[in-house]
Amino acid sequence: SLEEDGDMGVAFCFRSKLFLCSVADIEKAQPFEVGEKVHVLPSISEPRLGWSNETAATIGAISRIDMDGTLNVKVSGRNSLWKVAPGDAERLSAFEVGDWVRLKPSIGSRPTYDWNSVGKISIAVVHSIQDSGYLELAGCFRKGKWLTHNTDIEKVQSFRIGLHVRFRAGISEPRWGWRDAKPDSRGIIAGVHADGEVRVAIFGVPGLWRGDPADLEIEQVFEVGDWVRLKNDADDWKSLKPGSIGVVHGIGYEDDAWDGTIHVAFCGEQERWIGFSSQLEGVSRFVVGQRVRIRGCIRQPRFGWSNHNHSSIGTISSIDADGKLRIHTPAGARAWLIDPAEVEKVVEEEEVCIGDWVKVKDSVVTPTYQWGDVNHNSIGVAHRAGDGELWVSFCFCERLWLCKGWEVEKVRPFRQGDRVRIRPGLVAPRWGWGMETYASKGEVIGVDANGKLRIKFRWRDRLWVGDPADVILDDTPSPTEASNGGFCS
Template sequence: MAEAILGDQDQYSCSICLDLLRDPVTIPCGHSYCMSCISECWNTNDQKGIYTCPQCRHAFNSKPPLNRSTVLNEIMEKLRSTELHVSESAQSLAGPGEIACDFCAGEMIKAVKSCLECRASYCEIHVQPHYNVPALKKHKLVKAAVIPVCPKHDKLLEVYCRTDQKCVCMHCVLDDHKDHDTVPSAKERDEKQIKLTRSQAKVKQTIQTKEKELQKMKMDITSHSDSAKKAVDNSKKVFSELVKLIEKKSIEVIEEIKAQEKADLDQGTKLQKKLEEEITQLKKRDGVLEDLIQTDDNIQFLQNYESVSSSSGSNGLPSFSFQPYCSFEDVRKLICDLTGRLENTCTQEISKTISKVSDLSAKRPSVDIVVGDRVRVKPSVVTPTHKWGSVTHLSVGVVKKIQGDLLTVDFPEQRNWTGVVSEMERATSAGSDLSTKNGPVNIKVGDRVRVKPSITTPKHNWGRNITHKSVGVVKDIKDDDSVVVDFPGHANWKGILTEMELVAIDETIGTLSLDSNIKVGDKVRVKPSVVTPTHKWGAVTHKSIGVVKKIQGDSLTVDFSEQKNWTGMVSEMEIVASAGSGLESVVKIGDQVRVKPSVVNPTHKWGAVTHKSIGVVQKIHGSLESLIVDFPEHKKWTGLFSEMELVTGDDLDIKVGDRVRVKSSIITPKHNWGGHITHKSVGVVKDIKSEDVIVDFPSHKGWKGILSEMELVNNSDADVSGSS
């Protein structure tokens, strides 16, 4: 029975501590909690006289009595004993990114709970004292996770500062946030959760509305398709009947021609017989005359002459000729004339029908623009039919409504702008690459841009050292109209497309050098965001640090230890601080770092971080001794410069499923190029065996290479290069 319950144990968990109910009590609304959890929850609001259910938010006028549920408590004891038995036999080792028990010796057992008071994580066995020891029962247990602490005071984050919009500890409240608007984190969470719940309700309502629209659209599309099929079937039927009618009339004409032929042939046969009979009679007469002429007896000749000569004339015989009543040559001409008239009639009438069918869809937009598309006025349109207003040729807006040949567009400069469909063009297209994605086509990845002079404060704020004069390079363009720009003093700055403007080449000459603060004699390196420099790598890598020898316009000459007189672009370089001799001399905010392999235990502990974890530097303390790093497994992790190492694209671990290509520095791979593979070819790692890697390229499946010869390709590069 207990095992059956264990399979559905979530329904017996307290929604406050997220653990199995202990000393369960049921409040009037029907929800059950641990007695200590609900008591502590209500005690914090006791002064305000507010008693609500944490789950359903049902409010009570007075504090309800808390009576222990005997039956439910017995079920919990059985469930807990069964769960403990199962957990003891099923404890597993902590995997990558998982929290390990802080009290297990030897093997790192996976933790299931973390204590906010002890600031430690426990496995199933070591967490039991928190359930049994009275002093530990009051501690707050949560699901195993990295416990957030204040990086300055190393204390638990318990308070939320509304002024700075961040979580702080109690020492911070008395120190840096003394006069700020601060509230308990639980209270702030409750208020924000209510807002999120409302937002979620609106989203669900919108989803329902859109699903209804989708269902109706599917029905309309199906109905329209069915109507088209019926029209096609009807057209086939009509034209088939028309063909049958023509065939029927053709048969009637053929039968009539054959009837006329028979009548004429019968008449000819009769005339032919009469003519043959007359010829026979004449031949007989010819024989009689021939006999008389050959007679030798004169008396006999004279006696018979009168009788024979009186009937010897043939002038009275009628003349015969075949003259048919019907001329079939005339019939042929009539048929040809009928065919011509039918062809002309059919062509004209069918053309009229097709024209009328086309007229039915004449209201359809001349271009394939639909609601939701991003559009702009065509460059060929000097003045739109409904005037410019605040809109220009560079303005890009979203189609809000289409009615006939008119459409309503929401531009950043002007809402509900009315235009003509034929005067508009789409600003984006399906399958477009990053260079034109979701923005004015005149701004694309790699362009130099700056904030427009008309923008007082950008939507996402200025950032470090950015001004109206700062010129950066577009790194990415997002679907939400945002743009990521690398400025010399601030990498990965986020802005809005409509707030930016292009910077012409002649403007950047002399300006970029000023804004970037790069001058002759400075130590520089290639920015991590640059995959391949404009003038190629040569022997230089992301780790190479050189001295600027010469600057001319937007190009500069650098002496690296690996390569002298290397030519690069100012916009692709960054300054390397000269102070210090360790990592602090090259690291900056935004760089990727990891713990050195030689460090067994970091000074500030591992937390959820491992040697394989790679994070991004978020903050560098003024002393240059410590830094704050955001790891995927552990946010705001504190470490020491001396314990960290810089990670570049060459250092990133390559694993199965990653997109890779041959490094530009490799002239010929160890196992040769293979079919149509070049430095631009991008493939997917299929298998890794020791130092060998198997890659599936579009033009060559199962290609074999060496790990050290390959480099990772980020998603934007892969989309662009993957077609190679």
């Protein structure tokens, strides 16, 4: 939690209560992430949370991170998770043999080891992993191999056989010359060496072209039948705008070479859109049988409501070639036509994870471990989980609230920037009205780990502290949204 006077409360896994301190007394640390491999620091003789039958040689992957920072580590061959304090853990190298890497842009003019002719854009391949975080790299731009520390480099997408490539924008000359290629030439990777050197079949150039991967960039190519969406920076075309969704129908050719364009059929347009793949991004395809509903930010669907509303859930019965969806609902005798950009898929209930915002299901009459100060309207944050049980942090409870995992359901979390207003019908906010009324509208400025909200209401200097159960999202469209034609991000 963060108070207005600059004090803050920090949750440590080895303390039952928050540690109160000043913002000036602490500094940020790099957070651990799920999936990272860790082990106990060599300097630690006795971990804060114990060894739990593990040893200093044990290596595991982080499976879950509790809200107090406890790392729940999955160790191969063990059924239970190993709990480790983050201060006792050390990350292992995230790199593997065969990874493609480059020097981090943030590194100064001279990294840990002298890269000699290695430039900021040069690409190398991890050849072997050494002790103490050092890696042996190989690159096509120099002979032999060299060492570097894993903190000096970052992963890049690997070049694989079959990928479409083009020359990097702004390149003056490839490492080994143009050799009949041109700056706008495109090709397909036909071979990759262990040091990253590639052989490219360039359209219009006889034989295979030898290249340095740093001189090339991978070009996204969509296949016929792929579903795509216009990126936010794409130009408007007829009725289309950023966010429009369509289906790829083909690619453009000039003579026998691909000219870099994609042909897409968009919903409601008789003419195909023709443009470059850089203006498109892939989206998951819709299939017959999926359940969908209109997105909450859509005011008026393109093809009308057909006696439905935002709560209507239907099943896709058929899909037109341009992506138009035909939906069957119990309330409608005819198929409901919908633009795919206006719907969202209705997914089955997902397992609650640490950090999810939750509330008790309406179907639960009495929780297994009783209500305490919690009720059906209360909103909290999942703090810890284990053996089918869940510990939830509520902003009005000093201790974590214990329940069974199946007794709660996910709700949308409040985020910084959300526009909110007081929940209609609320008798009294948990910490009082202050100067606010039902008509007050504001913006979420801060969100504590237990869900407590700090809201800046219009024409107020002080922040209003509130329980998330006391407010709702303000769905009144802003002038920007009102002029966006109905699409939302």
